[in-house]
Amino acid sequence: MIDVRGVSKSYGSVQALNDIQFQIDEGSCFGLVGPNGAGKSTFMKILVGVLQKFDGDIQVFNKSVKQNRQAVKSFIGYVPQDICLEELLTAKDNLMYFGRLYGLSGEHLRKRIRTVLDQIGLSDKANQKITEFSGGMKRRLNIGCAILHEPSLVVLDEPTVGIDPQSRHSIFALIQQLKEMGSTVIYSSHYMEEVEQICNSVGFIDKGKLVEHGTMKHVLHKHRSASIFVSADGIGKEELSLYGDTIEKKTGFTVNCDDPLLTMGKMIEQFRQSGINPERLELSQARLEDIFFYLTGTQLRDNG
C-alpha cells in the first residue's frame, strides 16, 4: 500500500502541496488529476525521492520515503513528464544506461532489455539513435527505461503529452500489462478521459489540495448526475422546463432531472403526441472532467 500522510511542500511563499493524505491499494492504478501547476509533479517528485525537503511522509510498501529513500527508489519506476533519454545513444544503449543505474548487469540486464524492447514495441529499432525516433517512440522508450528493473510501483507523470493516437494506444496497452503483472501504477494526467479509461481509483488535486479521492466507482457514483440532452424543432426552453432545470446550449437544451429514464419516457410520449421528431434525444452522464469542474471550478483544458 502507498500511504500518503499529511504531505505539504512550499516553495518560498507558494504552497505547492497542502496536507495531502490518501492511500493507494497495492496492485491498483491510481489517477492523479489536476490542472498544470496544481501540484501533481511536486507530489511525484516527493514520492520518487527527488524532492527531499517536505512535511509529512509517504510510506511505500511499508517503507518511509524520508527514512529509506534509497530502498524506496529501488522499487519505483519513474517516468517523468519530460523525455529523459540520452539523445546521442541508441535505444538499446539508453536501456543499458538506466538498467545499470538501477543496479542491473550482465545477462540479466541483457535479457530485461530484450523483454522491455518487445513490450514497448521497439525491438526492431534497438540499434537506432534516439534522434531518429518520433515523439511517440521516445515516450515509449522513456517508459521502457523505468520498467527495466521490474518495479513494484510505476509512477507516470503525464506520459501521453504530445503524442499520436497510435502511441497513446500502445502506452495504454503497456500500462494494462503492468497492471496485469501486479504492479501498482500512479498515473498523473490532465487528460480526464485517459484516467477514466485506465485507472480504478482517482484523486483530484487543485492548488496544492486534494479535493476528492477514492475508487473511480465511488467518485463517479458520488458526484455523477444524469441529464437529458434534447435538440428538436418546435420545442423550446419553456416546454422542457416542465421536466426539470433546463439549460440552453448551442445546439439544444440540457434538462437536469432526478429520474432521467422516466423523464425521457415522458418526453418521448409527448413528442409523439405533438408530432415532434427530435434530432437528438440523449441520456448523458457527467464525465470526470465535469465532476472536477464542479468540485474546483477549474477547467482543466484551459490550463493544459
Added chain:
Amino acid sequence: MWAITIVELKKKLQDKGIWFWTFILPIIFIVGFITIFSGMNEMEPEQLVTQIVPGYIIMFTFFIMISMVITFIKDRDSGMVARVASTPLPLNRFLVGKWLPFLIIVILQIIVLMLFGVLVYDLPLGDPLALMLISLILAFLATSWGMAMSLLVNTENMGIALTQVIALGGAMLGGLWMPLEIMPNSMQLIAKFLPQYWALEGFQSILQDGGHVMDIWLSLLILLGFGMIGCVISVFSYPRFLRQSRS
C-alpha cells in the same frame, strides 16, 4: 557510477567543440605566442618554452569548465538530473560519475600538450613523478571548480562568462601570459592568491629547475586545497541544483 562515466565519455567523444577548446586552440596559442616572443631576444629559448607551454596548459585546463557547465545545465533543464536522482544511485556516485570523464579529458589534454611541447620545442620534462602529481592535481582543481560552477550558476551564459573571468583573469594575474617579475609588486601579491600562480610555480620548478615532489609540495598542497573548496561547494550546491531540475 560507471554507467554515467561511460555515457558521458561517449557523448564527449562526439562533441567537436570540446576537441577544439581542449587541444586545437591551446596548440594554436602555444605556437602563436612562442613564435611572437621568440622574435624578441629578452628570454632564452628554453625559458620561453617553459614559460609559455605550461602557462597555456594551465590556462586551457580551466576551459573544461565551459563544457561542464553546458553539460550540467542541459541535464538540469532536460529533466535528466531529476530522472537520475529518482534511481537508487547515491548522490556522491552521481557527482563522481559525472566528474570523472572531464577529469580524464583534462589529464589527456595535459599529456597531449606536454608531448606537443616536447616534440616541437624540446620541452624538458624533469621528474616524471612530480610532473604526474601536479598534472593530476591541476586536473582535479579545474574539474572540481567546473563542477562547483555548473551546480551554482543559473544559466549557461552566466557559467561561460564566469569561466572566462576565472580562466583569462587568472591567467593574466597569475603570471601565465608573462613572467611575474615584469609585473608591478601589487600584481605579484595578488597572484599569490590564485591557483594559476601556484600551478605555474610547480610546473616551472619541475621543468626549469629540475625540481622534485618535495620541491613543489607547497604548490601541490595549495592546488589541492583550492580543488577541495570546489568539491565542498559542489556537494552543498547539489540540493539547490536538483530543486531547479525539470520534471
